[in-house]
Amino acid sequence: xxxxxxxxxxxxxxDGVEKVFHRGAEEIHxxxxxxxxxxxxEFLALMGPSGSGKSTLLNLIGGLDRPTKGxxxxxxxxxxxxxxxxxxxxxxxxxxxxxxxxxxxxxxTAERNVELPLLxxxxxxxxxxxxxxxxxxxxxxxxxxxxxxxxxxGGEQQRVGIARGIVTDPTLLLCDEPTGDLDRxxxxxxxxxxxxxxxxxxxxxxxxxxxxxASARASRTVYLNKGQLSNVPVA
Numbered sequence: 608x609x610x611x612x613x614x615x616x617x618x619x620x621x622d623g624v625e626k627v628f629h630r631g632a633e634e635i636h637x638x639x640x641x642x643x644x645x646x647x648x649e650f651l652a653l654m655g656p657s658g659s660g661k662s663t664l665l666n667l668i669g670g671l672d673r674p675t676k677g678x679x680x681x682x683x684x685x686x687x688x689x690x691x692x693x694x695x696x697x698x699x700x701x702x703x704x705x706x707x708x709x710x711x712x713x714x715x716t717a718e719r720n721v722e723l724p725l726l727x728x729x730x731x732x733x734x735x736x737x738x739x740x741x742x743x744x745x746x747x748x749x750x751x752x753x754x755x756x757x758x759x760x761g762g763e764q765q766r767v768g769i770a771r772g773i774v775t776d777p778t779l780l781l782c783d784e785p786t787g788d789l790d791r792x793x794x795x796x797x798x799x800x801x802x803x804x805x806x807x808x809x810x811x812x813x814x815x816x817x818x819x820x821a822s823a824r825a826s827r828t829v830y831l832n833k834g835q836l837s838n839v840p841v842a
Contacts, residue, residue, distance in 0.1 A: 722738075748766050
């Protein structure tokens with residue numbers, strides 16, 4: 608899998624971002640003048656108390672939401688300026704998502720779940736099959752390709768989720784509490800896998816977590832509280 612060329616510019620640049628939600632007449636300020644830079648090849652952990660805006664920030668970086676103010680630039684492209692249609696195509700090319708609850712389709716086998724993002728591409732069926740086989744091999748699940756989610760353990764389901772996240776060889780892998788629904792042993796296996804993807808395959812990873820044990824696996828940790836980022840834990 609490819610590793611983006613390092614041009615000296617950060618792969619991810621979030622500049623002056625604000626995010627405001629409205630509940631009736633009430634304005635809820637989630638992010639306030641937030642700045643973040645992530646170089647290519649980094650494994651970044653994002654921590655903070657519940658409701659601090661961690662997942663909101665991840666969604667802005669992944670093009671699932673738009674900032675109220677400020678700019679989000681990924682690999683030199685202003686994501687906040689793209690139309691909905693452009694964003695969908697951009698996400699398919701550049702972003703892999705890994706969710707806490709796996710989000711697998713129960714009626715599809717592991718290999719078909721992994722294939723789903725490739726259906727948005729112009730790859731042939733044979734090319735899709737090759738990509739799926741590579742992704743499942745990378746997460747150590749080639750032998751479970753024909754199995755349905757209900758026959759897989761939680762850790763195996765999350766590995767299928769990671770294979771689905773990397774099958775398009777994305778520029779950026781975004782993980783939202785990837786070990787939050789797993790026991791410590793299964794969680795450690797997932798963290799080992801994420802570290803290997805980062806160190807051996809050069810994947811840039813941003814991981815939201817509440818678990819210091821998980822954040823310790825990252826190369827850097829930043830803390831979000833009251834809409835602001837800090838390099839020190841929240842008191």
